[in-house]
Amino acid sequence: MIETKKRAFKPRVETKLTREDFKKVDELAMMENKTKSEVVRDAVLWYLENQEQIRNEERETVTAKSIDAMTNRVCAMLARQGRLIATLFELTYANMSQTEAGKEAFNTALSRAKQKMAKTVEQDEKHVVEAMKRALKS
Secondary structure, three states: OOOOOOOOOOOOOOOOOOHHHHHHHHHHHHHHOOOHHHHHHHHHHHHHHOHHHHHHHHHHHHHHHHHHHHHHHHHHHHHHHHHHHHHHHHHHHHHHOOOHHHHHHHHHHHHHHHHHHHHHHHHHHHHHHHHHHHHHHO
C-alpha cells in the first residue's frame, strides 16, 4: 500500500510594492540569507502578532494627551486662583494689620481658610483621580 502525504493548504497573498520598497525587501532578504517570500511572511506574521500592542500604544497616546490637557487646565486654573487670593490677601492684611485686634482677627481667619483649603484640595484630588480612572477605562 502506498502512503500519500496530505499537503497542507497554504493560501497565497499577493501584493504590489513600489520599486523602492521591493528593493528594500530584496536587500533584506540577501542580508539575512532568506527569500523575499520569507522576509514578507515574517513581516506579516510579526504585524499580526503585534496588532494588540500597536492598538494599545495608539490608545495610550490619546490617554496621555488627554491627561496632559487636563493637567494644563488645572494648572492654569490654580494659577488664576493663586493670583486672586494673593491680591485679596494683600488688601485684607493692609486694612487689618493696623491694630492688634485686626492682626489677630486676620490670623484667625487665615488659619481657618488654610484648614478649609486643605479639605477642599483633598476632595478635589479625589475627583481628579476618579476622572483619570474613567478616562483610562474609556
